[in-house]
Amino acid sequence: MAASLDLTLAVPICNSLAIIFTLIVGKALGEDIGGKRAVAGMVLTVIGISLCITSSVSKTQGQQSTL
Structure with missing residues (x-):
């Protein structure tokens, strides 16, 4: 799945998760x-990431069903 992940989705997810992991390790x-x-x-970052992933998955599934 990671190989087929859209770059416009992967970059913001990685950047956001880096901030979260830094805060968790600091704590x-x-x-x-x-x-x-x-x-x-x-919490807002995780919600945003979840929305991006949900949007991407639903868009990908919609494209596969039309083939």
Whole structure:
């Protein structure tokens, strides 16, 4: 699946997940991640990634069914 992933979808997902993983690892190491605003940002980022993936999957399935 990764080989057929659209580049316009892959790049924002990788960039967003890099920020989230950095915050998670920072918290695991005992750093202050910014409180509720940082958590809210991570939640919104995950929601945005989910919307992008859902949109891409539904678009891909629609194209396959017309073949």
